[in-house]
Amino acid sequence: MTPEHRCADALGLLLLRDTRTGLHASLTGGIDGLDATTYPVLSGLARLGDGVTTTELASAVGLDRSVTSRHVGALVGHGLLRRRPHGDDARAVAVELTAAGRAAVERTRSRLDARLADLLAGLDPAEADRFATVLEGVVAGLRSSRS
Amino acid sequence: MTPEHRCADALGLLLLRDTRTGLHASLTGGIDGLDATTYPVLSGLARLGDGVTTTELASAVGLDRSVTSRHVGALVGHGLLRRRPHGDDARAVAVELTAAGRAAVERTRSRLDARLADLLAGLDPAEADRFATVLEGVVAGLRSSRS
DNA sequence: TATTGTTATACTCTATAACTATA
DNA sequence: TATAGTTATAGAGTATAACAATA
Numbered sequence: 001m002t003p004e005h006r007c008a009d010a011l012g013l014l015l016l017r018d019t020r021t022g023l024h025a026s027l028t029g030g031i032d033g034l035d036a037t038t039y040p041v042l043s044g045l046a047r048l049g050d051g052v053t054t055t056e057l058a059s060a061v062g063l064d065r066s067v068t069s070r071h072v073g074a075l076v077g078h079g080l081l082r083r084r085p086h087g088d089d090a091r092a093v094a095v096e097l098t099a100a101g102r103a104a105v106e107r108t109r110s111r112l113d114a115r116l117a118d119l120l121a122g123l124d125p126a127e128a129d130r131f132a133t134v135l136e137g138v139v140a141g142l143r144s145s146r147s
Numbered sequence: 148m149t150p151e152h153r154c155a156d157a158l159g160l161l162l163l164r165d166t167r168t169g170l171h172a173s174l175t176g177g178i179d180g181l182d183a184t185t186y187p188v189l190s191g192l193a194r195l196g197d198g199v200t201t202t203e204l205a206s207a208v209g210l211d212r213s214v215t216s217r218h219v220g221a222l223v224g225h226g227l228l229r230r231r232p233h234g235d236d237a238r239a240v241a242v243e244l245t246a247a248g249r250a251a252v253e254r255t256r257s258r259l260d261a262r263l264a265d266l267l268a269g270l271d272p273a274e275a276d277r278f279a280t281v282l283e284g285v286v287a288g289l290r291s292s293r294s
Numbered sequence: 295t296a297t298t299g300t301t302a303t304a305c306t307c308t309a310t311a312a313c314t315a316t317a
Numbered sequence: 318t319a320t321a322g323t324t325a326t327a328g329a330g331t332a333t334a335a336c337a338a339t340a
Contacts (some may be wrong), residue, residue, distance in 0.1 A: 003275035004263035010279070010286040011161075011263075012190055015170070017331085018209030019290050020162045023170050026292070037307065043159055054322060062165030064309055069323055070159070072255065083282035091316045091321040109155065116158075119288040123281065128150035134270065134278050137159040141266040145173070164308085184330065201299060211332055216300055238298040238339045 007138070026115075027108045033078025034104055041071040042080060042097075046105045050096040053086060057095055081102055154285070173262075174255045180225025181251055188218040189227060189244075193252045197243040200233060204242055225249055 014017060016078040024036035025033035032037055033041065045052065052060075075081040080101035086092035097105065120128045158274065160166060172185035183190065193210040199207075205215035219242055222228040227248035233239035244252065267275045 002260070002264075003272075004260045004267055005256075006279040007263050007267070007282055008259045009194070010282045011259075012187075012194075013290060014161070014286045015167045015188060015331090016209045019286075023289055027251040040159075040163060047156070047159075055257065055320085062163045063324070065324075066310080066324080067291045068306055070289055070308095073323090086245070089317075093322065102275045109152075110159075111152045112155045113149070115292075116154050116285070117149075120151055120154070120281070122284075124204065125150075127277075127281075128256075130274075131278060131281050132153040133148040133152055134267070134274075135282070137269075138263070138266045139166075141162045143160060145262075166334055200299085212299070213301080213333080220300090233298095236298075236340075240299065 011142075027111050031107060033075060033080055034108070038071050038075055038110065041068060042075060042101060042105060043108070045081065045095060045097060046102075046109075051094045053089075053092045054095060055092075065085075075101070092115050158289075174258050176249050178254060180222060180227055181255070185218050185222055186255065188215060189222060189248060190255070192228065192242055192244060193249075193256075198233075198241045200236075200239045201242060202239075214227060222248070 021036055024039055028034040028036065030038050040061045042058065042061075044057055048057065048060055054069050055065050055070060057072070058065045061068065063071075072081055072083070076083060079098055082098050082101075083096045084096060086094045119133070122128045123131065158232055168183055169187055175181040175183065175186050187208045188204065188210075191204055195207055196206065201216050201219060202212055204219070205212045208215065210218075219230070223230060226245055229243045229245050230247075231241045231243060233241045267278065270278065
């Protein structure tokens with residue numbers, strides 16, 4: 001079995017519905033207002049940084065603006081995000097993390113980091129670093145050529 | 148940035164909705180009867196081997212029996228799968244790939260393999276093998292502790 | 295009584311369309 | 318006229334419930 005074929009099988013399992021819903025559930029469990037649908041929005045905002053617009057956020061998480069707007073609204077309702085007027089454009093909204101939102105990001109992030117650190121525990125630092133680099137490249141490559 | 152954190156970010160991107168739908172679309176494009184929802188069922192059957200029951204297949208792809216039954220029906224309608232009476236249990240159905248189904252599996256598989264081979268082209272064989280092994284372990288680890 | 299497969303129904307999540315306000 | 322954001326509607330996909338047949 002070739003390495004690429006073994007990777008293909010592994011990715012197939014990773015992308016199965018129950019794999020991702022289970023992973024999302026384990027990351028967001030017990031955090032009020034966070035679930036498998038709102039988590040990517042919160043996480044995306046943390047990745048982009050405070051002050052981005054709804055449209056920018058939607059593009060980053062791969063959802064339509066309308067859906068993103070609803071998720072943002074839910075997260076605002078739970079006190080994890082905040083909407084502010086946008087300085088440059090009165091039509092736009094600047095979305096920001098609240099303190100609670102930032103804490104929620106930290107909780108989910110450390111949960112996932114802990115899981116992965118455990119799974120990478122058998123590798124020495126150089127190997128782990130190498131793996132991360134290749135994984136980043138593979139993910140970027142799989143994402144880039146999607147039309 | 149730690150390796151586990153870099154992996155966490157990469158996995159986050161990989162699990163975004165548009166990443167997987169885009170990948171599935173690129174794999175199944177042009178193959179009649181195959182889409183992002185039926186592909187995992189076909190692929191799962193190829194992984195398990197001919198003759199498994201609907202319930203077994205459902206468990207392998209992480210979907211409810213009812214949904215799996217409908218997808219199997221669609222794939223049968225497109226000539227990619229076949230339902231046969233199960234030898235041991237008259238209640239059960241043995242699901243099998245047709246010749247066309249086998250060809251469809253080969254097409255999608257070789258497409259994904261080619262994508263990955265391209266992305267792993269910079270690695271020497273030992274490195275690629277090592278990456279595949281670690282990836283398999285990470286995916287298995289992320290899946291095992293769900294629930 | 296429990297289980298397999300299937301079908302009917304309800305629910306979740308997303309996209310499209312329509313609307314208001316601003317550029 | 319075009320774009321940002323939001324809300325209303327429709328569509329896609331899944332789970333739950335209910336059924337008939339067999340164990």
